[in-house]
Amino acid sequence: MQEINASIPVDKRLWEEDIAASRAHAAMISAAGIITADDAARIDAGLAQIAGEFAANGVPVDLALEDIHMTVESRLKEIIGEPAGRLHTARSRNDQVATDFRLWVRTACARIDAGLKAIQAALIARAEEHADSIMPGFTHLQVAQPVTLGHHLLAYVEMFGRDRGRFADAAKRLNESPLGAAALAGTSFPLDRNATAAALGFDRPMANSIDAVSDRDFALEFCASASIAAIHLSRLAEEVVIWASQPFGFVQLPDAWSTGSSIMPQKRNPDAAELVRGRAGLLLGAFQRLSVIVKGLPLTYSKDLQDDKESVFGAFDALALSLAAMTGMVETLVFRTDRMRALAASGFSTATDLADWLVREAGVPFRDAHHIVGACVKRSEELGVELSALPPAEAAAIHAAVTPAALAALTVEASVASRTSYGGTAPERVRQAIAAARAALEE
Numbered sequence: 001m002q003e004i005n006a007s008i009p010v011d012k013r014l015w016e017e018d019i020a021a022s023r024a025h026a027a028m029i030s031a032a033g034i035i036t037a038d039d040a041a042r043i044d045a046g047l048a049q050i051a052g053e054f055a056a057n058g059v060p061v062d063l064a065l066e067d068i069h070m071t072v073e074s075r076l077k078e079i080i081g082e083p084a085g086r087l088h089t090a091r092s093r094n095d096q097v098a099t100d101f102r103l104w105v106r107t108a109c110a111r112i113d114a115g116l117k118a119i120q121a122a123l124i125a126r127a128e129e130h131a132d133s134i135m136p137g138f139t140h141l142q143v144a145q146p147v148t149l150g151h152h153l154l155a156y157v158e159m160f161g162r163d164r165g166r167f168a169d170a171a172k173r174l175n176e177s178p179l180g181a182a183a184l185a186g187t188s189f190p191l192d193r194n195a196t197a198a199a200l201g202f203d204r205p206m207a208n209s210i211d212a213v214s215d216r217d218f219a220l221e222f223c224a225s226a227s228i229a230a231i232h233l234s235r236l237a238e239e240v241v242i243w244a245s246q247p248f249g250f251v252q253l254p255d256a257w258s259t260g261s262s263i264m265p266q267k268r269n270p271d272a273a274e275l276v277r278g279r280a281g282l283l284l285g286a287f288q289r290l291s292v293i294v295k296g297l298p299l300t301y302s303k304d305l306q307d308d309k310e311s312v313f314g315a316f317d318a319l320a321l322s323l324a325a326m327t328g329m330v331e332t333l334v335f336r337t338d339r340m341r342a343l344a345a346s347g348f349s350t351a352t353d354l355a356d357w358l359v360r361e362a363g364v365p366f367r368d369a370h371h372i373v374g375a376c377v378k379r380s381e382e383l384g385v386e387l388s389a390l391p392p393a394e395a396a397a398i399h400a401a402v403t404p405a406a407l408a409a410l411t412v413e414a415s416v417a418s419r420t421s422y423g424g425t426a427p428e429r430v431r432q433a434i435a436a437a438r439a440a441l442e443e
C-alpha cells in the first residue's frame, strides 16, 4: 500500500511551491483571527527554516510520509511542535496540491518560454548569415523551387513563436488560486481567498470550489503545448538528420554535436538530433497519459490525479533538454552552401519561373504556359540538359514564346530574387522578416 500510495519521490519537486503556499495560508488565517499571531509567526519561521534545509540538502524521501505536504508538515512539527498542527486549519491537501501544482506549471511555462526564445534568437542569427544563400526548396521531399536558407530557418522562428503564444495563454489561464476550496466544498472558516491569491501572484481565486480541486486543464494545456513544441523540434531535428546525410550533404555537424561509431571510424552521427526526434514520443505520451487519467474521473478529487505530476514533470524535462540541444545545434551547424546552391538548380526547379515569364512577358494564359513548360522539361530531360540550357531551336520548336531571353531568366538567383511577395523568399524580404522577428523578440 505504501509503495503504490506514496508520491513523495515525484512530488518532492513541488517543495518550494508547497512552502510558499503554506506561508501565504498561515499569514491569511492569522490575519483572519483563525490562529494567533504568535502561532503564525512560529509556523512561518519554521517553514522558512525548512526551505533552507531543503535547498541545502534536498527533500528527504520517506514513503511513510506519503507526499510533499505531509513531509513539510511533519518536519514543521519536529521544529516548532504543537502549533504545526494548526497550519492545516481550513485547508485540505486537495486545494493544497492544486495550488502548488499551478504555481509550478506557471514557472515551467516561463522557463520553456525562455528556451523557445533562445532557439528563436539562434535561428534568427543563422538566418541573417544566410539571407542570400540559395538552397533547394522541397515539396514531397522533391526539389520544388529554389529558396533562401534564411527563409527556411525563419519558418521555424514562426513555429516557435506560436508555441510561445500557447505557453503564454496557458500561464495566463491557469493563474487563479484554488487555495481555500478546502476538500471540495469550501470551508466554514472566514477565509480571505483574495489575500492568499494575491500573495501567491494569482490574478484571483477560482470561483467554484468543486472545480478548483478537480480541474487539471492547466496541466493538460501545458502537456498539449509542450507536445506541439516537441513536434516542431522533431521536424527541425529530422531536417538536421537528412541534411547531414552524405547524399544531401547540406550540413556538417560539429564534433560537439555528433558521435562516432564503435566500428566505423569515419562516422559522424547526428545522435542528438535523433534523440530530440525520438523524445517527442515521450512528450506526446505525457499528454496522452494525463488525458486518460482525467477523462473518466467523476468530480471531485480521486487519487488517480496524483499521477498528473509525472506527466508534466517528464514533459517539462524532455522539452527543456530538447530545446537546449537543438539550440546548440542550430548555433554551430556548418552549412554547406555550395552544395545547397548546386542542388538548388536540380529537378528543373525554375520551371515555374519559365511559366510565370511566359504569362508576364508573352501574355500566355497560365494553364497553357504550364503545358508548354512541361514539354520543355520533357525535352531537356531527353537531352540531358538543364532547362536554361535548352537549345534555342529546340525551345522554339515547342513554342515561339520560349525565346533565349525567357531561358536566360531561369537562374536560381533570378528565381529567388523575383519572389518578393510578402512572406516570400527573396533576400530583401528575408531581411525585412529578420528585422521584424528581432523586434518581436525584444518586445
Ligand code: ARG
Residues within 6 Å of the ligand: 007, 011, 067, 068, 093, 094, 097, 301, 303, 305, 306, 307
Ligand atoms: N499527494 C496527493 C496528490 O498529489 C495530494 C492530495 C491528496 N488528497 C487526498 N484526498 N488523498 O494528489
